[in-house]
Amino acid sequence: MEIIAFDKKSEAYIQAGAELLRENFPESYSDDSLQEMNNVLSKDRIALMAIGDGEFLGFVGAIPQYESTGWELHPLVVDGSKRSKGVGRKLVETLEREVANRGGIMIYLGTDDERFQTSLSDTDLFEDTYRKIENIKNYGNHPYEFYQKLGYQIVGVLPDANGYRKPDILMAKRIRSSEKDSLIDEREESLNHGLSEKKRRELEWKIKGIEDFSGVVSIKKGKDSFYQEAFGYADLSNRRYNYKDTRFGIASGAKFFTALGIGKLIDEGKISYEDRLRDLTNLFPNFHSDVKIKHLLSHTSGIPDYFDEEVIDDFSELWIEQPMYLLREPRDFLPLLTQGNTMFSPGEKFHYNNGAYIILGIIIEEICEEKFTDFIEKHILNPADMKNSGYFPMDRLPGNTALGYYNNQQGEMISNIYSVPVVGGPDGGVFVTAEDMSRLWQKLFNGEILQQETLKIFLKAHATVQEEFCYGYGIWVQTKGDQVYKYMIMGEDPGVNFRSSYYPDTGWEVTVLCNREYGADDLSIWIEENLIGKPQ
Template sequence: MKELDQLITNISDEMNFSGVVYVKQGERILSDLSFGYADRAEERLNTSSTRFGIASGCKLFTAIGISQLVEEGLLDFNTRLADCLSVHLPHFDKAITIHHLLTHTSGIPDYFDEEVMKDYEDLWQTFPVYQIHSLNDFLPLFQEEPMKFTPGERFHYNNAGYILLGLIIEEQTGRRFTEYIESEVFHKCDMDESGYFSLDQLPSNTAAGYIDNHKENTWRTNIYSLPKKGGSDGGVFVTAPDMMKLWEALFDYQLLNEETTRKLLYPHVQINGEVYYGYGIYMNQKNNHVHKYHIMGYDPGVSFRSSIYPNLDLKIVIPSNVEAEPFKLTKAIEGYLIS
């Protein structure tokens, strides 16, 4: 696929992209291209085996974890938050369910509300990132705040809801959230290179996230811009091939049975136009048919998109360690392979 590789390379050069573009159809790898540095100071290049942070892209992993507990009979998607988590949430509506949290329709306050704040780094001026060691450490950022709207009223993207889902997994299993996902999701997919790593203890072959100041022609890493270790709302590290394994395992019913997988992938709430949201995953639906599932994540020094087109058995994974826009690359690949 030399033409596809050239198209991707041209766009990546225009964007000054740093990361990986990995495209697979069936068992055939159509494109496996890497750009930029994983470590600029040491001039260590990105490769397809480099581990990248994917920010909110890992909300899907949290949704899979919750769905596994539903299959085990520990929970139901309609279980109320108040009945499965013993955390003091004085102003939260008692009608909030796991379904509401999974679909961003709970109406709870968010610790980073994009309707109020634009810059994620501003959050840590009041709550230093070095004080965030666990999911419980996020609670003071939102647990005393009032509801934003009635549960089920509308979609409003919400990180705090996924923090609560992670805490539910911890309380119901007695295991640390990150250990649970690594064991029950990554291990089952053979995602051997992926994990929840501390920014101050990154393993080998991991990309640092870079924040560029184009006006001053300077850059810095994102170590002081994010919680030092990811959790249930974001911050995991994966390789592009590992993300492919996740898609394949999910759609082959290796992580969940067929019935539960269909619930996870169902278009539960419309966001706008043909874009819907399931459990931890976006989807595009036309004429009552879903033709694309996708996840994304953006943090300071991180940008990520990954899509699967089930009718074509086509998968795209684009992780980046700069604040680029993988959407532009995704659309170009779609235009070449689908349109």
């Protein structure tokens, strides 16, 4: 796809633009769409069009106002069959650069609500105006959320602009901090700090190449955000978009939070790495007598696993006989944990074990005499300032949370609400945002979660999985030679794919959150090989 200046000499493109105006705005341009195209193409205005494979995809225009420091975005029109494919976003981003080049500081627009698509319609906006704007809700795929995703914010309303209780919602975005400064769009600012525009385009082509990619991609270094974008839908049925601050499930990534909870108890002297399981609880008398805390943390315990990923491919198969909606507490897993035989002697080898982390959660509850999720929230999430993250029940998800989707055996895209435990716990299921993951990395390495000596032990490679690929306590460790190259937290469930990596030598952070079963792994590796290792 290419965004270029509108070809004013092409009658075909002008006719195509007029037809799109009639289709998208029949109330306004059913009779005079060609006249409106002549207005759009006026000499003093900006008009850009999107072309892909020789096909006219849409166009955007802008009108200079306020002595050209402020520009009105009007109109933005995209072919209906090409929506949700990035055409509108590319048009607006290119328009912003052109406006900045012409001395513009701000772009504003009016987006009408004539069809009762938001909570601002069918209400008297002359009463309690600001509260109603602050609590706006989208009832019918109104485009204000699309513009919010691009950095525009609601700055006011014109009540009754389109008829009684049919307002015009006013939105605006500052694109330069002063007349002398360059474009300050968050995406462009990040490019100036690190990624060249060429690298950014390569990254977005990679993302586009992942079929129906849905999630958030974040690349940071310290406090500097080099790239953070959201793609796809959090709710397919209602066409609710993912945003940069959308919450995503991270499946087994939650094991790190459980490990940190154990680390907190170690810091407080309530438990030690060498404590034996049978000395801490009498719930597992048949397990090997030498199973210790350190073995449970490092997947080297040898205890039977309720979900052995080398035996069972589909996590959702577990809930055929054991209803997932009954699994709300760590102890609810006890009937599953006590089945099976010991696989090997403790410490003998690495074997990924979900059940071991359920047991660690039970130990936390027995020692502290409080609910596992309350303990983690109080001692890990809150100190890490992860204010938007938590263990949310699937039947009571908070707003701005992504539902997970996957293809069933019939090839149908379905929600994962019946494929994972109803509430996340010690071995998986916490919900996080990309920014909260960044806060966790920063707080962790600043010594604000665990004491430095404890943290050092947790980040040490305790079990070798493959050459240069090891496991610490709740975290994956990749080495190069004698040095740690990368720390990584990752998880996968039906409708969930997550990976967050921290590179200690350089301070890079790469987090990819997906509400599909794919995308995060391949994309994280590509970023590492093409961007992180070669910053521009």
